[in-house]
Amino acid sequence: MDKKELAGFLEEIATLLELKGGNPFKCNAFRNAARAVENLDKPLSAFKSPKDFEQVKGIGKSIAEKIINAVETGRFAYYESVKSSIPSGLVEMLKIPGLGPKKVRAVYDRLGIYTVGELEYACRENRLKDLPGFGIKTQENILEGIELLKRSRGRFHIHEARHVAQVFYDDLVKLPSVTSIAIAGSIRRFKETIKDIDLLVSSSKPEEIISRFVSQSLVNDIILRGETKTSVRLITGISVDLRVVSQEEFPFALMYFTGSKEHNIAMRGRAQKLGFKLNEYGLFERNSTQSIKLKTEEEIFKHLGLDFIPPELREDRGEISAAEKKPLPKLVCLDDLRGVFHIHTNYSDGIPTVEKYIHDAMQRGWQYIGISDHSQSAYYANGLSPDRVKQQIREIDELNSKYKEFRVFKGIESDILPDGALDYPEEILSLFDFVVVSVHSKFKMTEEQMTDRIIRAMRHPRTTMLGHPTGRLLLARDGYDLDMDKIIDAAARNNVVIELNANPFRLDLDWRYIKKAVEKGVLISINPDAHRLGNMDYAELGVGLARKGWCEPRHILNCLNVSEVEKILDRSKSG
Numbered sequence: 001m002d003k004k005e006l007a008g009f010l011e012e013i014a015t016l017l018e019l020k021g022g023n024p025f026k027c028n029a030f031r032n033a034a035r036a037v038e039n040l041d042k043p044l045s046a047f048k049s050p051k052d053f054e055q056v057k058g059i060g061k062s063i064a065e066k067i068i069n070a071v072e073t074g075r076f077a078y079y080e081s082v083k084s085s086i087p088s089g090l091v092e093m094l095k096i097p098g099l100g101p102k103k104v105r106a107v108y109d110r111l112g113i114y115t116v117g118e119l120e121y122a123c124r125e126n127r128l129k130d131l132p133g134f135g136i137k138t139q140e141n142i143l144e145g146i147e148l149l150k151r152s153r154g155r156f157h158i159h160e161a162r163h164v165a166q167v168f169y170d171d172l173v174k175l176p177s178v179t180s181i182a183i184a185g186s187i188r189r190f191k192e193t194i195k196d197i198d199l200l201v202s203s204s205k206p207e208e209i210i211s212r213f214v215s216q217s218l219v220n221d222i223i224l225r226g227e228t229k230t231s232v233r234l235i236t237g238i239s240v241d242l243r244v245v246s247q248e249e250f251p252f253a254l255m256y257f258t259g260s261k262e263h264n265i266a267m268r269g270r271a272q273k274l275g276f277k278l279n280e281y282g283l284f285e286r287n288s289t290q291s292i293k294l295k296t297e298e299e300i301f302k303h304l305g306l307d308f309i310p311p312e313l314r315e316d317r318g319e320i321s322a323a324e325k326k327p328l329p330k331l332v333c334l335d336d337l338r339g340v341f342h343i344h345t346n347y348s349d350g351i352p353t354v355e356k357y358i359h360d361a362m363q364r365g366w367q368y369i370g371i372s373d374h375s376q377s378a379y380y381a382n383g384l385s386p387d388r389v390k391q392q393i394r395e396i397d398e399l400n401s402k403y404k405e406f407r408v409f410k411g412i413e414s415d416i417l418p419d420g421a422l423d424y425p426e427e428i429l430s431l432f433d434f435v436v437v438s439v440h441s442k443f444k445m446t447e448e449q450m451t452d453r454i455i456r457a458m459r460h461p462r463t464t465m466l467g468h469p470t471g472r473l474l475l476a477r478d479g480y481d482l483d484m485d486k487i488i489d490a491a492a493r494n495n496v497v498i499e500l501n502a503n504p505f506r507l508d509l510d511w512r513y514i515k516k517a518v519e520k521g522v523l524i525s526i527n528p529d530a531h532r533l534g535n536m537d538y539a540e541l542g543v544g545l546a547r548k549g550w551c552e553p554r555h556i557l558n559c560l561n562v563s564e565v566e567k568i569l570d571r572s573k574s575g
Helices: 002-017 023-037 051-055 061-073 078-086 088-093 102-111 116-124 136-150 158-172 206-214 250-258 260-275 297-303 319-325 354-363 386-402 447-461 484-494 511-519 531-546 564-573
Strands: 178-183 195-201 221-226 229-234 237-247 276-279 281-286 339-343 370-372 407-415 434-438 499-500 525-528
Touching: 002 023, 002 061, 002 088, 002 102, 023 061, 078 206, 088 102, 088 116, 158 178, 158 195, 158 206, 158 237, 178 250, 195 206, 195 250, 206 221, 206 229, 206 237, 206 281, 221 339, 237 250, 250 260, 250 276, 250 297, 260 276, 260 319, 260 511, 281 297, 339 354, 339 407, 339 434, 339 499, 339 525, 339 531, 339 564, 354 370, 354 386, 354 531, 370 386, 370 434, 386 407, 407 564, 434 447, 447 484, 484 499, 484 511, 499 531, 511 525, 511 531, 525 531
Parallel strands: 195 237, 339 370, 370 407, 407 434, 499 525
Antiparallel strands: 178 195, 221 229, 229 237, 276 281
C-alpha cells in the first residue's frame, strides 16, 4: 500500500461516513488525515507505530491506529467494515457525477431508494423535484449522470436498444444497395433487457453497407470489421452487430439470428427428423449442398410443417408443438387497444392534466383512459387526501360531460398497506370506477407474508386490478419474494385483473407468468403507468410483452370497448 492508495481509502471512509449520516467532525477528521498522508515527505515504511503517525499534523490517535494496521497488514479493515455496513447500491450512487453523499442520503432516507435503477425510476416519476435541496434541474442532472454511468454496464432496457436499432435501420434502409433489412436478435423476440443489437441486411455490395454502418455518428469504436460481419461499440456502451448476406440467404439468416438459441436447436432437430439440414445459410435436403429456394420465414416454417411462429414466441416453450397443431393464437397488436389504465396526473406525481391526457388518447384513436393517481399513504408521490380525491372526481365528471364521445374512468392506485388493507375507507373507495392495488413499501417481507398481504388486498370487494405485481425494476431491483402462482390463482378466484405494467423499467408481469395467468382465465390490462404524455407510448412495449406471453385480444381488458369495460368494472364495484 502506497501513500496515494492509503489517502484514497481515508477519503472514501470520510465519504462513506457522511453517507451514513455520521458525525461531521469525524468525517472531516478522515479527510484531513487523507490530505496529511498525501503530503508525507517520507515513505510509509518509515512509520513503525501509531505514535509515529500521531506526530503528523492532521492525524489523531484513533486514525493513526487504523492506518498502522492497514500499513502492516495490507488491508484496511476499518474501511471494509464501514463499506459493508452500507447498502451497495448507495455506494454505487456515489459514482453518479454531481451526486454527493448528502443527496444520496436524502433520497435514501426520504424515498427509500437503494439502487441506481430505483433512483432513475424515481427521477422519471418526478419524485425528486419537491425534495428539499433538489428540484427539476437537479433531477435532470441526475438522469444525465446515470446515463454516463450506464455506459459501462452490460445490459440495456429494451426501449433504449429499440431506439438505437431504429436509428441504424432508418439510416441503412435509404441505401439503394440494400435489398432487405431487419432488426433481429433479442429485440425482435422482445426480451425485456438487451445485451447487444443485431442488424441483418441483404445486399450485393456489403462493403458499401459496412462503410455506412461504421460511419454512423453513434459509433464510438469498431470492434471487428470483416467482409460480412462488423461489430461496433456505441457511445452509450451498447454493441451493435451487422451481418450482410445475399437475398437468398436472408430469410434463413433472419430466422437464425432472431433466435433464441434454444428455439434454433429445436428447429434444427425438427428439420433433421424430416430429412433436412437447417442453418443460417439455408434449408438443405439430406446430402445436398444446394439450399431449397424459400423467400420468407413463413415459407420455411411451412416447409417444415409448421404454422408461422411469431418472433416473440421463439423461446422453445411449446411454440413448435403448438405450431405443428395449427393455428397459433392471433396475438394482440397495438391497434387492438381501445384505451389504457394506470395514468398519473398533476394531482399526484404526474405532469399533465387530466384533459391533456384526454387529448393525447383521442389522437391515438382510443375510446377511454383510466386515471389512477397515488393514494394518501404515498406521501413521496403527493398522494391524494380524501378531499383531493373528491376534487379530482368532480373535475373528471365535468370532463366526461364535455367529451361525450370519450370516457374517463375514475380510479386510484391504492397502496397495499403492510397488513393487506387498502389505503382509504369504504366511503372513499366507493367513489371510484376502479381501484388498482399496488405494493410501494415494506419490500423485505418473507415470501409467505408478502403473498398473504397481496392476496388480502385482492380479496377486497373494491379491488379491480393488481398493479406491477412483482415490484421488479429491471436492471435495478428484483421483485419482492412472493408466490406468483398463488397470486394468479387468487386473481382468478376474485375476478381481479392483473396489470402488465408497460413502463420499460418494470415490464411487470414477467411474460412467463402472463401465459400462466391467461391460461387460468385472468384478464390482463396493458398499462403505461404514465407520468408524462410521452409515457403513453409505453403501451406499445406492453403489447410486445403481452405477445411474448401468448396473449390474444380476448385476454386483454383494454382491448374491450367502453361498454364492455363498464360491465367488467361494475362487476368489480358490486363486489
